[in-house]
Amino acid sequence: MEAPTTSPAPAPPSASARRDLTALPKAHLHLHFTGSMRHSTLVELAKERGVHLPDALVEDWPPRLRATDERGWFRFQRLYDIARSVLQTPEDMRRLLRETAEDEAAEGSGWLEIQVDPSGYASRFGGLTPTVELVLDAARAAEEATGVGIGVVVAANRTRHPLDAKTLARLAVRYAGRGVVGFGLSNDERRGRAYDFEGAFRIARRGGLLSVPHGGELLGPASVRECLDNLEADRIGHGVRAVEDPRLLERVVERGVTLEVCPASNVSLGVAPTAARVPVRTLFEAGARIALGADDPLLFGSRLARQYELARTEHGFTDAELAELARQSIRGSSAPEGTRRRLLADVDAWLGTPAAGSAG
Known part of the structure; x- marks a missing residue:
């Protein structure tokens, strides 16, 4: 796969005159449920539940990953499924969301939209509806404990049948206005085209939910185009491959679609060879709206503030530009107007506020 191109980054600002990025208020719009778990919690719960963790999730953590071929994606998904298997009780689910919200608060996030496919937990918690209700109840408790607002995105799995996605869309709409804010589509782009899920997204949009599918990560511009044309995306998870088609990128900008760009994830999965090659600067200068995200910190080893740090160090973003990235994440969210x-x-x-090391 050819890596997305990016324009040369300006020289980064002096390290002695930078504001604290964990203090920068922001919204986090691209975070997966299991992938948000603390590594220490994974290890602890695995020990309690008798779940054997491979070395990649213990001594060799964070794992070395690459998903640009089928074997690499299979390994990534296998590690993810093992991590999911330690979540066996309602208290485990509540703990995950509480700790995630605590971590978000420490990273400067005031609003979180967390994505969950309830199908992955339904057999354990009594079905799809009880699973969604458990997640929503856990989200409310985490909000109260931390002050971080939380919206839930119900996500369909593009490797499963589109009728399953319609079932999830109808379920998500039942909880619109009660904590569910969007409908997503995740997993390997190469195994499920966006246009196959048009019906499910039509249900979700009619029910008042944001359309937030993944696209333009492992596949190129055509994947982004399908998200725009068939799913009428409000946001696109990743979307970085849009830079390979200037006309498509112009459409993304014109429609005001927010791209949920995840630099560390893109590098870990082989979408880009280095953080400097993730086209954050190119997208920003083209006028695209960007919401930086951590994707799956459990597997990629970094959380939200690190993504802003990469924009600063690898792409030369000034504090004023980083503040604009934060504003774009907030504007692209479903947060209440007051928030x-x-x-x-x-x-x-x-x-x-004065930057650290600057003249007073």
Whole structure:
């Protein structure tokens, strides 16, 4: 796979005059449920539940991954499934969301949209509906404990039948306005085309949910185009391969679609060879709306603030530009209007404080 191209980055600002990125208010719009788990929690729960973890999830963590071929994706998915298997009780699910919200607060995130495919847990928790209700209840408790607002994105698995996706879309719509904010489509792009899931997304959109499919990660511009044309995406998970088609990128910009760009994930899965080759600067300068995301910290080893740090160190983003990235994440979210206004004001306040090491 040819890596996305990117324009040369300006020289990064002096390290002695940088503001703390964990204090920058932001929204986190691309985080998967199991993948948000703390590594220490995975190890602890595996020991309690008698689940054997491979070395890649213990001594060799974070694992060395590559998903640009079928074998690499299979290994990634196998590790993910092993991690999911330690979540066996309702308290495990509540703990995961509580700890995730605590980590988000520490990273400066004031609003989180976490993506979950309830099919992966339904057999354990009494079915699809009880699983969604458990996640929503856990999200409310985590909000109260941490002050981080949480919306839930119900995601279909593109490797399963489109009728399964319609079932999930109808379920998600039942909880629209009660914690579910969007409908997504995840897993290996090469094994399920977006247009096959048009019916499910039509149900979700009619029910008032955001359309937030993955696209343009392991496949090129055609995948992004299908998300726009067939799924009427409000946001696209990843979407970085749009840079390979300038006209398509213009459409993304014109339609105001937010791209959930995950630099560390792109490198770990082989979408780009280095963080400097993830086209954050190219997308930004083209006028695309960007929401940086961590994707699966459990497997990639870094959380949200690190993605902003990569934009700073690898792409030369100034603090003013990083603040704009944070604003774009907030504007691209489903956060209530009052939450948006507060977070945007806090971004301005962050930018108005002197940078560390600058003259007073």
